[in-house]
Amino acid sequence: MYRSTGIFTALVILIGALCSPAAAQDKTITVFAAASMKNALDDIDAAYTAKTGVKIVVSYGPSSGLARQIEQGAPADVFISADTDWMDYAIGRKTINEPTRANLLGNSIVLIAPKDSKVDNVNIGPGFDIAKLAGDGKIATGDVKSVPAGKYAKTALEKLGSWQAAEPKFAMAVDVRAALTLVARGEAALGIVYSTDAKVEPGVKVVGTFPADSHPAIVYPVAATTTAKPEASNYLAFLRSTAAKTILEKYGFKFLVSPST
Structure with a gap:
Protein backbone atom coordinates (compact mmCIF):
# COMPACT_ATOMS: atom_id res chain seq x y z
CA MET A 1 0.00 0.00 0.00
CA TYR A 2 2.77 2.40 0.96
CA ARG A 3 4.65 1.55 -2.20
CA SER A 4 1.58 2.29 -4.39
CA THR A 5 1.06 5.59 -2.64
CA GLY A 6 4.71 6.48 -3.24
CA ILE A 7 4.41 5.74 -6.95
CA PHE A 8 1.23 7.83 -7.17
CA THR A 9 2.97 10.74 -5.42
CA ALA A 10 5.91 10.49 -7.79
CA LEU A 11 3.56 10.61 -10.79
CA VAL A 12 1.83 13.70 -9.40
CA ILE A 13 5.20 15.42 -8.96
CA LEU A 14 6.26 14.46 -12.50
CA ILE A 15 3.03 15.75 -14.05
CA GLY A 16 3.32 18.97 -12.08
CA ALA A 17 6.86 19.47 -13.33
CA LEU A 18 5.77 19.00 -16.94
CA CYS A 19 3.10 21.67 -16.52
CA SER A 20 5.37 24.15 -14.77
CA PRO A 21 6.86 27.36 -16.28
CA ALA A 22 10.25 25.63 -16.32
CA ALA A 23 8.84 23.10 -18.80
CA ALA A 24 7.67 25.96 -21.02
CA GLN A 25 11.23 27.26 -21.09
CA ASP A 26 12.32 23.97 -22.62
CA LYS A 27 10.16 24.70 -25.66
CA THR A 28 11.80 26.33 -28.65
CA ILE A 29 10.64 27.75 -31.96
CA THR A 30 13.10 27.92 -34.85
CA VAL A 31 12.74 30.94 -37.12
CA PHE A 32 14.44 31.44 -40.48
CA ALA A 33 14.45 35.20 -41.12
CA ALA A 34 15.82 37.63 -43.68
CA ALA A 35 19.09 39.20 -42.50
CA SER A 36 17.57 42.69 -42.52
CA MET A 37 15.21 41.62 -39.72
CA LYS A 38 17.94 40.93 -37.16
CA ASN A 39 17.86 43.91 -34.80
CA ALA A 40 14.09 44.27 -34.69
CA LEU A 41 13.42 40.54 -34.48
CA ASP A 42 15.96 40.05 -31.70
CA ASP A 43 14.00 42.58 -29.63
CA ILE A 44 10.66 40.97 -30.50
CA ASP A 45 11.95 37.51 -29.60
CA ALA A 46 13.27 38.71 -26.25
CA ALA A 47 9.83 40.16 -25.48
CA TYR A 48 8.10 36.96 -26.58
CA THR A 49 10.34 34.75 -24.45
CA ALA A 50 9.83 37.01 -21.43
CA LYS A 51 6.07 36.72 -21.91
CA THR A 52 5.75 33.00 -22.68
CA GLY A 53 8.94 31.26 -21.57
CA VAL A 54 9.31 29.87 -25.11
CA LYS A 55 12.81 30.29 -26.53
CA ILE A 56 13.21 31.53 -30.10
CA VAL A 57 16.19 30.29 -32.10
CA VAL A 58 16.79 32.36 -35.23
CA SER A 59 18.84 31.68 -38.32
CA TYR A 60 19.41 34.91 -40.26
CA GLY A 61 20.52 35.02 -43.87
CA PRO A 62 19.47 35.76 -47.44
CA SER A 63 15.85 34.84 -48.12
CA SER A 64 17.00 32.78 -51.10
CA GLY A 65 19.34 30.63 -49.04
CA LEU A 66 16.83 30.20 -46.22
CA ALA A 67 14.05 29.09 -48.59
CA ARG A 68 16.38 26.52 -50.13
CA GLN A 69 17.49 25.26 -46.71
CA ILE A 70 13.85 24.73 -45.73
CA GLU A 71 13.31 22.91 -49.03
CA GLN A 72 16.22 20.62 -48.16
CA GLY A 73 14.67 19.73 -44.81
CA ALA A 74 16.16 22.25 -42.40
CA PRO A 75 14.09 22.18 -39.18
CA ALA A 76 12.40 25.59 -39.33
CA ASP A 77 9.02 26.44 -37.80
CA VAL A 78 8.62 29.94 -39.23
CA PHE A 79 9.96 31.65 -42.38
CA ILE A 80 10.19 35.44 -42.78
CA SER A 81 11.24 36.47 -46.29
CA ALA A 82 12.32 39.92 -47.49
CA ASP A 83 10.28 39.52 -50.66
CA THR A 84 7.24 37.66 -51.90
CA ASP A 85 9.19 35.76 -54.56
CA TRP A 86 11.03 33.51 -52.12
CA MET A 87 7.90 32.87 -50.06
CA ASP A 88 6.16 31.93 -53.31
CA TYR A 89 9.10 29.64 -54.07
CA ALA A 90 8.73 27.90 -50.69
CA ILE A 91 4.99 27.52 -51.16
CA GLY A 92 5.63 26.03 -54.59
CA ARG A 93 7.92 23.46 -52.95
CA LYS A 94 5.15 22.55 -50.46
CA THR A 95 7.27 23.55 -47.45
CA ILE A 96 4.99 26.35 -46.22
CA ASN A 97 1.59 26.12 -44.54
CA GLU A 98 0.01 28.57 -46.98
CA PRO A 99 -3.06 29.59 -44.90
CA THR A 100 -0.69 30.98 -42.23
CA ARG A 101 0.97 33.38 -44.68
CA ALA A 102 0.65 37.11 -44.06
CA ASN A 103 2.32 40.10 -45.72
CA LEU A 104 3.65 41.58 -42.50
CA LEU A 105 6.04 44.43 -43.31
CA GLY A 106 7.09 47.04 -45.83
CA ASN A 107 10.45 48.74 -46.35
CA SER A 108 12.33 51.02 -48.74
CA HIS A 215 10.96 48.96 -58.01
CA PRO A 216 8.23 46.54 -56.88
CA ALA A 217 6.74 47.20 -53.46
CA ILE A 218 9.06 45.79 -50.77
CA VAL A 219 7.00 43.29 -48.80
CA TYR A 220 8.07 40.88 -46.04
CA PRO A 221 5.75 37.86 -45.85
CA VAL A 222 5.75 35.52 -42.85
CA ALA A 223 4.38 31.99 -42.52
CA ALA A 224 4.66 28.74 -40.63
CA THR A 225 6.31 25.79 -42.31
CA THR A 226 4.47 22.53 -42.97
CA THR A 227 6.53 20.91 -40.19
CA ALA A 228 6.04 23.71 -37.65
CA LYS A 229 5.49 22.96 -33.97
CA PRO A 230 2.03 23.88 -32.61
CA GLU A 231 3.63 26.74 -30.63
CA ALA A 232 4.45 28.51 -33.91
CA SER A 233 0.86 29.74 -34.24
CA ASN A 234 1.16 31.75 -31.02
CA TYR A 235 4.47 33.21 -32.21
CA LEU A 236 2.93 34.26 -35.52
CA ALA A 237 0.11 35.92 -33.61
CA PHE A 238 2.65 37.82 -31.50
CA LEU A 239 4.36 39.11 -34.66
CA ARG A 240 1.03 40.74 -35.55
CA SER A 241 0.52 42.23 -32.09
CA THR A 242 0.62 45.86 -31.03
CA ALA A 243 3.77 45.08 -29.02
CA ALA A 244 5.57 43.77 -32.11
CA LYS A 245 4.30 46.70 -34.20
CA THR A 246 5.84 49.17 -31.77
CA ILE A 247 9.23 47.47 -32.00
CA LEU A 248 9.17 47.07 -35.78
CA GLU A 249 8.18 50.68 -36.39
CA LYS A 250 10.95 51.84 -34.05
CA TYR A 251 13.39 50.21 -36.46
CA GLY A 252 11.75 51.83 -39.48
CA PHE A 253 9.61 49.00 -40.85
CA LYS A 254 6.13 49.71 -42.14
CA PHE A 255 3.51 47.49 -40.49
CA LEU A 256 1.15 46.17 -43.19
CA VAL A 257 -1.42 44.27 -41.12
CA SER A 258 -4.01 45.39 -38.60
CA PRO A 259 -2.37 44.75 -35.23
CA SER A 260 -3.96 42.46 -32.71
CA THR A 261 -3.84 43.28 -29.03
Missing part, protein backbone atom coordinates in the same frame (compact mmCIF):
# COMPACT_ATOMS: atom_id res chain seq x y z
CA ILE A 109 15.77 50.95 -50.37
CA VAL A 110 18.30 53.72 -49.94
CA LEU A 111 21.71 54.73 -51.22
CA ILE A 112 24.35 54.77 -48.49
CA ALA A 113 27.96 55.90 -48.22
CA PRO A 114 30.58 55.62 -45.45
CA LYS A 115 29.93 58.07 -42.63
CA ASP A 116 32.94 60.25 -43.59
CA SER A 117 32.23 60.21 -47.34
CA LYS A 118 32.05 63.50 -49.25
CA VAL A 119 29.00 62.19 -51.09
CA ASP A 120 25.82 63.71 -49.69
CA ASN A 121 22.19 64.53 -50.59
CA VAL A 122 21.90 62.73 -53.91
CA ASN A 123 18.76 63.24 -55.98
CA ILE A 124 17.85 59.82 -57.34
CA GLY A 125 15.74 60.01 -60.48
CA PRO A 126 15.76 59.12 -64.21
CA GLY A 127 19.30 59.20 -65.62
CA PHE A 128 20.86 58.95 -62.15
CA ASP A 129 24.58 58.32 -62.80
CA ILE A 130 25.52 56.07 -59.89
CA ALA A 131 28.59 54.79 -61.75
CA LYS A 132 30.07 58.29 -61.92
CA LEU A 133 29.15 58.95 -58.31
CA ALA A 134 31.05 55.83 -57.19
CA GLY A 135 34.19 56.97 -59.01
CA ASP A 136 36.88 54.31 -58.64
CA GLY A 137 35.03 52.67 -55.77
CA LYS A 138 32.68 49.72 -55.58
CA ILE A 139 28.92 49.68 -55.08
CA ALA A 140 27.74 47.07 -52.59
CA THR A 141 24.39 45.33 -52.47
CA GLY A 142 23.02 41.82 -52.13
CA ASP A 143 23.48 39.43 -55.04
CA VAL A 144 21.19 40.86 -57.72
CA LYS A 145 20.27 37.41 -58.98
CA SER A 146 18.90 36.04 -55.72
CA VAL A 147 19.05 38.34 -52.67
CA PRO A 148 15.89 40.49 -52.43
CA ALA A 149 17.73 43.77 -51.69
CA GLY A 150 19.96 43.20 -54.71
CA LYS A 151 17.01 42.33 -56.91
CA TYR A 152 15.21 45.51 -55.87
CA ALA A 153 18.41 47.53 -56.47
CA LYS A 154 18.95 46.18 -59.98
CA THR A 155 15.29 46.70 -60.93
CA ALA A 156 15.42 50.30 -59.71
CA LEU A 157 18.63 51.09 -61.56
CA GLU A 158 17.32 49.49 -64.74
CA LYS A 159 14.19 51.65 -64.58
CA LEU A 160 16.29 54.76 -63.99
CA GLY A 161 18.57 53.88 -66.91
CA SER A 162 21.63 53.48 -64.68
CA TRP A 163 22.28 49.76 -64.50
CA GLN A 164 24.38 49.09 -67.60
CA ALA A 165 27.10 51.60 -66.72
CA ALA A 166 27.07 50.67 -63.05
CA GLU A 167 27.05 46.87 -63.28
CA PRO A 168 30.87 46.43 -63.50
CA LYS A 169 31.27 48.39 -60.26
CA PHE A 170 28.97 46.20 -58.20
CA ALA A 171 30.24 44.09 -55.32
CA MET A 172 27.65 41.36 -54.75
CA ALA A 173 27.29 40.36 -51.11
CA VAL A 174 25.80 37.18 -49.68
CA ASP A 175 23.05 39.22 -47.99
CA VAL A 176 22.12 42.82 -47.35
CA ARG A 177 23.88 42.99 -43.97
CA ALA A 178 27.14 41.90 -45.59
CA ALA A 179 26.72 44.74 -48.12
CA LEU A 180 26.09 47.15 -45.25
CA THR A 181 29.32 46.05 -43.60
CA LEU A 182 31.35 46.61 -46.79
CA VAL A 183 30.24 50.24 -46.87
CA ALA A 184 30.71 50.78 -43.13
CA ARG A 185 34.28 49.53 -43.43
CA GLY A 186 34.98 51.79 -46.41
CA GLU A 187 35.50 48.79 -48.68
CA ALA A 188 32.74 50.09 -50.96
CA ALA A 189 32.13 53.73 -51.87
CA LEU A 190 28.38 53.28 -52.05
CA GLY A 191 25.76 50.70 -51.16
CA ILE A 192 22.11 49.98 -51.77
CA VAL A 193 20.39 48.56 -48.70
CA TYR A 194 17.08 48.80 -46.87
CA SER A 195 16.43 52.00 -44.94
CA THR A 196 16.08 49.86 -41.81
CA ASP A 197 19.64 48.53 -42.27
CA ALA A 198 21.11 52.00 -42.61
CA LYS A 199 19.31 53.05 -39.43
CA VAL A 200 21.15 50.51 -37.25
CA GLU A 201 24.68 50.99 -38.65
CA PRO A 202 26.49 54.09 -37.31
CA GLY A 203 29.30 53.64 -39.86
CA VAL A 204 27.14 54.70 -42.80
CA LYS A 205 24.88 57.58 -43.81
CA VAL A 206 21.91 57.71 -46.15
CA VAL A 207 22.64 59.94 -49.14
CA GLY A 208 19.52 59.24 -51.18
CA THR A 209 16.27 57.29 -51.31
CA PHE A 210 15.10 55.36 -54.35
CA PRO A 211 11.67 56.38 -55.64
CA ALA A 212 8.99 53.89 -54.59
CA ASP A 213 7.86 53.54 -58.20
CA SER A 214 11.32 52.49 -59.39
Whole structure:
Protein backbone atom coordinates (compact mmCIF):
# COMPACT_ATOMS: atom_id res chain seq x y z
CA MET A 1 0.00 0.00 0.00
CA TYR A 2 2.77 2.40 0.96
CA ARG A 3 4.65 1.55 -2.20
CA SER A 4 1.58 2.29 -4.39
CA THR A 5 1.06 5.59 -2.64
CA GLY A 6 4.71 6.48 -3.24
CA ILE A 7 4.41 5.74 -6.95
CA PHE A 8 1.23 7.83 -7.17
CA THR A 9 2.97 10.74 -5.42
CA ALA A 10 5.91 10.49 -7.79
CA LEU A 11 3.56 10.61 -10.79
CA VAL A 12 1.83 13.70 -9.40
CA ILE A 13 5.20 15.42 -8.96
CA LEU A 14 6.26 14.46 -12.50
CA ILE A 15 3.03 15.75 -14.05
CA GLY A 16 3.32 18.97 -12.08
CA ALA A 17 6.86 19.47 -13.33
CA LEU A 18 5.77 19.00 -16.94
CA CYS A 19 3.10 21.67 -16.52
CA SER A 20 5.37 24.15 -14.77
CA PRO A 21 6.86 27.36 -16.28
CA ALA A 22 10.25 25.63 -16.32
CA ALA A 23 8.84 23.10 -18.80
CA ALA A 24 7.67 25.96 -21.02
CA GLN A 25 11.23 27.26 -21.09
CA ASP A 26 12.32 23.97 -22.62
CA LYS A 27 10.16 24.70 -25.66
CA THR A 28 11.80 26.33 -28.65
CA ILE A 29 10.64 27.75 -31.96
CA THR A 30 13.10 27.92 -34.85
CA VAL A 31 12.74 30.94 -37.12
CA PHE A 32 14.44 31.44 -40.48
CA ALA A 33 14.45 35.20 -41.12
CA ALA A 34 15.82 37.63 -43.68
CA ALA A 35 19.09 39.20 -42.50
CA SER A 36 17.57 42.69 -42.52
CA MET A 37 15.21 41.62 -39.72
CA LYS A 38 17.94 40.93 -37.16
CA ASN A 39 17.86 43.91 -34.80
CA ALA A 40 14.09 44.27 -34.69
CA LEU A 41 13.42 40.54 -34.48
CA ASP A 42 15.96 40.05 -31.70
CA ASP A 43 14.00 42.58 -29.63
CA ILE A 44 10.66 40.97 -30.50
CA ASP A 45 11.95 37.51 -29.60
CA ALA A 46 13.27 38.71 -26.25
CA ALA A 47 9.83 40.16 -25.48
CA TYR A 48 8.10 36.96 -26.58
CA THR A 49 10.34 34.75 -24.45
CA ALA A 50 9.83 37.01 -21.43
CA LYS A 51 6.07 36.72 -21.91
CA THR A 52 5.75 33.00 -22.68
CA GLY A 53 8.94 31.26 -21.57
CA VAL A 54 9.31 29.87 -25.11
CA LYS A 55 12.81 30.29 -26.53
CA ILE A 56 13.21 31.53 -30.10
CA VAL A 57 16.19 30.29 -32.10
CA VAL A 58 16.79 32.36 -35.23
CA SER A 59 18.84 31.68 -38.32
CA TYR A 60 19.41 34.91 -40.26
CA GLY A 61 20.52 35.02 -43.87
CA PRO A 62 19.47 35.76 -47.44
CA SER A 63 15.85 34.84 -48.12
CA SER A 64 17.00 32.78 -51.10
CA GLY A 65 19.34 30.63 -49.04
CA LEU A 66 16.83 30.20 -46.22
CA ALA A 67 14.05 29.09 -48.59
CA ARG A 68 16.38 26.52 -50.13
CA GLN A 69 17.49 25.26 -46.71
CA ILE A 70 13.85 24.73 -45.73
CA GLU A 71 13.31 22.91 -49.03
CA GLN A 72 16.22 20.62 -48.16
CA GLY A 73 14.67 19.73 -44.81
CA ALA A 74 16.16 22.25 -42.40
CA PRO A 75 14.09 22.18 -39.18
CA ALA A 76 12.40 25.59 -39.33
CA ASP A 77 9.02 26.44 -37.80
CA VAL A 78 8.62 29.94 -39.23
CA PHE A 79 9.96 31.65 -42.38
CA ILE A 80 10.19 35.44 -42.78
CA SER A 81 11.24 36.47 -46.29
CA ALA A 82 12.32 39.92 -47.49
CA ASP A 83 10.28 39.52 -50.66
CA THR A 84 7.24 37.66 -51.90
CA ASP A 85 9.19 35.76 -54.56
CA TRP A 86 11.03 33.51 -52.12
CA MET A 87 7.90 32.87 -50.06
CA ASP A 88 6.16 31.93 -53.31
CA TYR A 89 9.10 29.64 -54.07
CA ALA A 90 8.73 27.90 -50.69
CA ILE A 91 4.99 27.52 -51.16
CA GLY A 92 5.63 26.03 -54.59
CA ARG A 93 7.92 23.46 -52.95
CA LYS A 94 5.15 22.55 -50.46
CA THR A 95 7.27 23.55 -47.45
CA ILE A 96 4.99 26.35 -46.22
CA ASN A 97 1.59 26.12 -44.54
CA GLU A 98 0.01 28.57 -46.98
CA PRO A 99 -3.06 29.59 -44.90
CA THR A 100 -0.69 30.98 -42.23
CA ARG A 101 0.97 33.38 -44.68
CA ALA A 102 0.65 37.11 -44.06
CA ASN A 103 2.32 40.10 -45.72
CA LEU A 104 3.65 41.58 -42.50
CA LEU A 105 6.04 44.43 -43.31
CA GLY A 106 7.09 47.04 -45.83
CA ASN A 107 10.45 48.74 -46.35
CA SER A 108 12.33 51.02 -48.74
CA ILE A 109 15.77 50.95 -50.37
CA VAL A 110 18.30 53.72 -49.94
CA LEU A 111 21.71 54.73 -51.22
CA ILE A 112 24.35 54.77 -48.49
CA ALA A 113 27.96 55.90 -48.22
CA PRO A 114 30.58 55.62 -45.45
CA LYS A 115 29.93 58.07 -42.63
CA ASP A 116 32.94 60.25 -43.59
CA SER A 117 32.23 60.21 -47.34
CA LYS A 118 32.05 63.50 -49.25
CA VAL A 119 29.00 62.19 -51.09
CA ASP A 120 25.82 63.71 -49.69
CA ASN A 121 22.19 64.53 -50.59
CA VAL A 122 21.90 62.73 -53.91
CA ASN A 123 18.76 63.24 -55.98
CA ILE A 124 17.85 59.82 -57.34
CA GLY A 125 15.74 60.01 -60.48
CA PRO A 126 15.76 59.12 -64.21
CA GLY A 127 19.30 59.20 -65.62
CA PHE A 128 20.86 58.95 -62.15
CA ASP A 129 24.58 58.32 -62.80
CA ILE A 130 25.52 56.07 -59.89
CA ALA A 131 28.59 54.79 -61.75
CA LYS A 132 30.07 58.29 -61.92
CA LEU A 133 29.15 58.95 -58.31
CA ALA A 134 31.05 55.83 -57.19
CA GLY A 135 34.19 56.97 -59.01
CA ASP A 136 36.88 54.31 -58.64
CA GLY A 137 35.03 52.67 -55.77
CA LYS A 138 32.68 49.72 -55.58
CA ILE A 139 28.92 49.68 -55.08
CA ALA A 140 27.74 47.07 -52.59
CA THR A 141 24.39 45.33 -52.47
CA GLY A 142 23.02 41.82 -52.13
CA ASP A 143 23.48 39.43 -55.04
CA VAL A 144 21.19 40.86 -57.72
CA LYS A 145 20.27 37.41 -58.98
CA SER A 146 18.90 36.04 -55.72
CA VAL A 147 19.05 38.34 -52.67
CA PRO A 148 15.89 40.49 -52.43
CA ALA A 149 17.73 43.77 -51.69
CA GLY A 150 19.96 43.20 -54.71
CA LYS A 151 17.01 42.33 -56.91
CA TYR A 152 15.21 45.51 -55.87
CA ALA A 153 18.41 47.53 -56.47
CA LYS A 154 18.95 46.18 -59.98
CA THR A 155 15.29 46.70 -60.93
CA ALA A 156 15.42 50.30 -59.71
CA LEU A 157 18.63 51.09 -61.56
CA GLU A 158 17.32 49.49 -64.74
CA LYS A 159 14.19 51.65 -64.58
CA LEU A 160 16.29 54.76 -63.99
CA GLY A 161 18.57 53.88 -66.91
CA SER A 162 21.63 53.48 -64.68
CA TRP A 163 22.28 49.76 -64.50
CA GLN A 164 24.38 49.09 -67.60
CA ALA A 165 27.10 51.60 -66.72
CA ALA A 166 27.07 50.67 -63.05
CA GLU A 167 27.05 46.87 -63.28
CA PRO A 168 30.87 46.43 -63.50
CA LYS A 169 31.27 48.39 -60.26
CA PHE A 170 28.97 46.20 -58.20
CA ALA A 171 30.24 44.09 -55.32
CA MET A 172 27.65 41.36 -54.75
CA ALA A 173 27.29 40.36 -51.11
CA VAL A 174 25.80 37.18 -49.68
CA ASP A 175 23.05 39.22 -47.99
CA VAL A 176 22.12 42.82 -47.35
CA ARG A 177 23.88 42.99 -43.97
CA ALA A 178 27.14 41.90 -45.59
CA ALA A 179 26.72 44.74 -48.12
CA LEU A 180 26.09 47.15 -45.25
CA THR A 181 29.32 46.05 -43.60
CA LEU A 182 31.35 46.61 -46.79
CA VAL A 183 30.24 50.24 -46.87
CA ALA A 184 30.71 50.78 -43.13
CA ARG A 185 34.28 49.53 -43.43
CA GLY A 186 34.98 51.79 -46.41
CA GLU A 187 35.50 48.79 -48.68
CA ALA A 188 32.74 50.09 -50.96
CA ALA A 189 32.13 53.73 -51.87
CA LEU A 190 28.38 53.28 -52.05
CA GLY A 191 25.76 50.70 -51.16
CA ILE A 192 22.11 49.98 -51.77
CA VAL A 193 20.39 48.56 -48.70
CA TYR A 194 17.08 48.80 -46.87
CA SER A 195 16.43 52.00 -44.94
CA THR A 196 16.08 49.86 -41.81
CA ASP A 197 19.64 48.53 -42.27
CA ALA A 198 21.11 52.00 -42.61
CA LYS A 199 19.31 53.05 -39.43
CA VAL A 200 21.15 50.51 -37.25
CA GLU A 201 24.68 50.99 -38.65
CA PRO A 202 26.49 54.09 -37.31
CA GLY A 203 29.30 53.64 -39.86
CA VAL A 204 27.14 54.70 -42.80
CA LYS A 205 24.88 57.58 -43.81
CA VAL A 206 21.91 57.71 -46.15
CA VAL A 207 22.64 59.94 -49.14
CA GLY A 208 19.52 59.24 -51.18
CA THR A 209 16.27 57.29 -51.31
CA PHE A 210 15.10 55.36 -54.35
CA PRO A 211 11.67 56.38 -55.64
CA ALA A 212 8.99 53.89 -54.59
CA ASP A 213 7.86 53.54 -58.20
CA SER A 214 11.32 52.49 -59.39
CA HIS A 215 10.96 48.96 -58.01
CA PRO A 216 8.23 46.54 -56.88
CA ALA A 217 6.74 47.20 -53.46
CA ILE A 218 9.06 45.79 -50.77
CA VAL A 219 7.00 43.29 -48.80
CA TYR A 220 8.07 40.88 -46.04
CA PRO A 221 5.75 37.86 -45.85
CA VAL A 222 5.75 35.52 -42.85
CA ALA A 223 4.38 31.99 -42.52
CA ALA A 224 4.66 28.74 -40.63
CA THR A 225 6.31 25.79 -42.31
CA THR A 226 4.47 22.53 -42.97
CA THR A 227 6.53 20.91 -40.19
CA ALA A 228 6.04 23.71 -37.65
CA LYS A 229 5.49 22.96 -33.97
CA PRO A 230 2.03 23.88 -32.61
CA GLU A 231 3.63 26.74 -30.63
CA ALA A 232 4.45 28.51 -33.91
CA SER A 233 0.86 29.74 -34.24
CA ASN A 234 1.16 31.75 -31.02
CA TYR A 235 4.47 33.21 -32.21
CA LEU A 236 2.93 34.26 -35.52
CA ALA A 237 0.11 35.92 -33.61
CA PHE A 238 2.65 37.82 -31.50
CA LEU A 239 4.36 39.11 -34.66
CA ARG A 240 1.03 40.74 -35.55
CA SER A 241 0.52 42.23 -32.09
CA THR A 242 0.62 45.86 -31.03
CA ALA A 243 3.77 45.08 -29.02
CA ALA A 244 5.57 43.77 -32.11
CA LYS A 245 4.30 46.70 -34.20
CA THR A 246 5.84 49.17 -31.77
CA ILE A 247 9.23 47.47 -32.00
CA LEU A 248 9.17 47.07 -35.78
CA GLU A 249 8.18 50.68 -36.39
CA LYS A 250 10.95 51.84 -34.05
CA TYR A 251 13.39 50.21 -36.46
CA GLY A 252 11.75 51.83 -39.48
CA PHE A 253 9.61 49.00 -40.85
CA LYS A 254 6.13 49.71 -42.14
CA PHE A 255 3.51 47.49 -40.49
CA LEU A 256 1.15 46.17 -43.19
CA VAL A 257 -1.42 44.27 -41.12
CA SER A 258 -4.01 45.39 -38.60
CA PRO A 259 -2.37 44.75 -35.23
CA SER A 260 -3.96 42.46 -32.71
CA THR A 261 -3.84 43.28 -29.03
